[in-house]
Amino acid sequence: MNAPTATKPVTAARAVLGVTGAGLVIYGLLGLPTQLGAAQLVGLLTWMACAVLLHDGVVVPLSTLAGAGLTRIGSRLKPASAAILRGALMTGAVVSLITGTLLKAQSEARTISALEGDYAANLLWFWAVLVMAAAAAIYAIERAGRAMSETGDSRQKTRP
Amino acid sequence: MQRPDPQKLTEALAARFASPTRSTRLTVVLGRWLALSFTVCFLTGLFSHGLQNPPSWMFFPTSPVWIYELSQGLHVTAGIASIPLLLAKLWSVYPELLKWPPVKSIPHGLERASIALFIASSLLQLTTGLINTYKWYPWPFPFRETHYWLAWVIFGSLLLHIAVKLPAIVVNWDRRAVRAAGQHAAVKGAGGSPGPGRPEAPSAAGARGQAAAPGRWSRRAFLAGVGVTTGAVVLTTAGQSFSWLGPLNLFAPRVMDTGPQSVPVNRTSADAKVADLAMSGQWSLALIYGGTRKTFSLAELRALPQHDQELPIACVEGWSQTARWRGVPLRELVSAVGAPPRSALRVTSLEPEGPYRLMSMPPEYVEDERTLVALELNGSVLDIEHGYPARIIAPGRPGVLQTKWLQTVEVL
Numbered sequence: 001m002n003a004p005t006a007t008k009p010v011t012a013a014r015a016v017l018g019v020t021g022a023g024l025v026i027y028g029l030l031g032l033p034t035q036l037g038a039a040q041l042v043g044l045l046t047w048m049a050c051a052v053l054l055h056d057g058v059v060v061p062l063s064t065l066a067g068a069g070l071t072r073i074g075s076r077l078k079p080a081s082a083a084i085l086r087g088a089l090m091t092g093a094v095v096s097l098i099t100g101t102l103l104k105a106q107s108e109a110r111t112i113s114a115l116e117g118d119y120a121a122n123l124l125w126f127w128a129v130l131v132m133a134a135a136a137a138i139y140a141i142e143r144a145g146r147a148m149s150e151t152g153d154s155r156q157k158t159r160p
Numbered sequence: 161m162q163r164p165d166p167q168k169l170t171e172a173l174a175a176r177f178a179s180p181t182r183s184t185r186l187t188v189v190l191g192r193w194l195a196l197s198f199t200v201c202f203l204t205g206l207f208s209h210g211l212q213n214p215p216s217w218m219f220f221p222t223s224p225v226w227i228y229e230l231s232q233g234l235h236v237t238a239g240i241a242s243i244p245l246l247l248a249k250l251w252s253v254y255p256e257l258l259k260w261p262p263v264k265s266i267p268h269g270l271e272r273a274s275i276a277l278f279i280a281s282s283l284l285q286l287t288t289g290l291i292n293t294y295k296w297y298p299w300p301f302p303f304r305e306t307h308y309w310l311a312w313v314i315f316g317s318l319l320l321h322i323a324v325k326l327p328a329i330v331v332n333w334d335r336r337a338v339r340a341a342g343q344h345a346a347v348k349g350a351g352g353s354p355g356p357g358r359p360e361a362p363s364a365a366g367a368r369g370q371a372a373a374p375g376r377w378s379r380r381a382f383l384a385g386v387g388v389t390t391g392a393v394v395l396t397t398a399g400q401s402f403s404w405l406g407p408l409n410l411f412a413p414r415v416m417d418t419g420p421q422s423v424p425v426n427r428t429s430a431d432a433k434v435a436d437l438a439m440s441g442q443w444s445l446a447l448i449y450g451g452t453r454k455t456f457s458l459a460e461l462r463a464l465p466q467h468d469q470e471l472p473i474a475c476v477e478g479w480s481q482t483a484r485w486r487g488v489p490l491r492e493l494v495s496a497v498g499a500p501p502r503s504a505l506r507v508t509s510l511e512p513e514g515p516y517r518l519m520s521m522p523p524e525y526v527e528d529e530r531t532l533v534a535l536e537l538n539g540s541v542l543d544i545e546h547g548y549p550a551r552i553i554a555p556g557r558p559g560v561l562q563t564k565w566l567q568t569v570e571v572l
Contacts (some may be wrong), residue, residue, distance in 0.1 A: 010326055010327065010330060013323075013326060014323045014324075014326050015323075016323075017319045017320070017322050017323035017326070018319075018320055018323035018324070020316075020319050021316045021317065021318070021319030021320030021321070021322075021323060022316065022320055023316065024312050024313075024315055024316025024319065025274070025277070025312070025313050025316035025317055025320060026316075027312050027316070028309045028310065028311070028312030028313035028314075028316060029309075029313060031308075031309040031312065032305075032306070032309045032310075032313075035302070035305035035309070036301055036302065036305060036306065039300065040300060040301040040302065040306075041301075043299065043300030043301050044284075044299075044301045044306060047284055047288075047299055047301075048280035048281065048283075048284045049280070051280060051283035051284045051287060052276070052279060052280045052283060055247075055250065055279075055283055056254075056257060059247070060250070060251060060254050063251065064176070067179070070375065071374075071375035071376055072375065073375070074374070074375035074376070074377075075374040075375030076375075077375075079374075079377075079378070079381075080381075082375055082376070082377060083377040083378070083381035083382075083384070083385070086377050086381070086382075086385060087377075087381070087384065087385030087388055087389075090244075090385045090386070090389050091385070091388055091389040091392045094243065094244045094247065094389050094392075094393060095389075095392055095393060095396065095411070097243075098240070098243065098290065098393060098397075098411060099411050101287075101290065101291060101294075102294060102411060102413065104296075105291060105294035105295075105296040105413075106294075108296050108298070109294065109295055109296035109297075111295050111428070112419065112425050112428050112545065113414070113418050113419030113420075113424040113425045114294070114295055114413050114414055114424065114426075115294060115295075115413050116415065116418065117410070117411075117412075117415060119410075119411060122410040122411060123410075123411075125410070126396070126410060
């Protein structure tokens, strides 16, 4: 039997998507120099390169390092608790990343009726709620797990 | 001295970044979410661009009055949602970056080059798009033009990427097929990586996406984490665009019901250098049609029948605010100089310079009775920051085209 990937509709869809996609990319790339000067294009390329270097060289290695630490901590927890711990930290990290940019902008470019919130305090509140919710969920899961294992142990002990 | 083998080095590095949570199925699921959010951004962005730089075939819907509020709110919210989705998607394929040799053939090199362009453009687009909503411009290129052309590059790259990866996408699209492949592999004891176009046998993450190695998380748990993170960034920022999310608005640059007369401001009178002209007692609004020129002082405009409209003002940066506007319907002023209500207009602001000093208004807005030359906002005379003595407010238009500090209205 042929693999599903070799079907005619898939091949046709690939051709249409590929040609359309390449056309749009070329359209966008040719459009950029019509409105950006040489120095601006160099600036754009520099920013693009920095974005990739920052992501590939800093964000992913740091998150991998954090993940390794969490594996060590999480191995003592139930799988659901470990997942909640990781999920809470992921949520907090991404919200902090966005809010960090917001705080930097606030220090640079405050304008009338924009950036007027107390974002640092909001971020602290956000983390407080996140930590409490995650801790409560982990506590409930671990406690339920312990109770179940104790029930199992006592049943085994009473078995003739 | 022995030279290090790059292949062994990259393999060792890839092993460091290995995670059983990563799988083709995970990447496909994340890719679907990201493709959806990118498509929403692209289409709503084109709509906004079309309203501001209309091609000959452009349509101008005036109903529902919140159409631009919705489309631009979706644009910015989907862009913010894309941030965690893009980070998760790139994390899921990170070991691919470390494969050696980096280029195996010309087609492989082209594919990698297209992916590099896709990733670099996407990271930059989301970062600058977010920072633009903060009205902070630390980069050496114009935002609007770059954002527009990069959008074509990114959407084209997305289609190209789907074309290249379609075999893997097709077989990993359905959870049941992936699960069946996992069971099949388990029965046969097959090892190694699946061939191209074959469903990937789930590893430690388990065929059902639930079981995970101790301390790690399963694919399903990872996806749930990404979903919660995306939900968190959306819920805590979208309140600037959608009033029902206002109470959760913790991290958006704008808050509804703030600013003069409880409406946020983008361009101030100081930025526009209009304060002296706008506050002058000599101000009047000139209407021009062919050889006819008629002027209306502020008192004369106030003496005309006044109409009330509840209309949102929605900015390209995503924030919006519904408010009560009071003034003279524009079509009545156009009729006063003998022009038909369905006329195109050129509107000029008192601003001495700036990209929005001149505004073209298509006939769809002019003939709509809800389009006002507004003199009051939320029950009191327009604040100077909102365009005193008179401004345009029309249904379904970008905020930058709701010209403030009116000077002339010319029928084309």
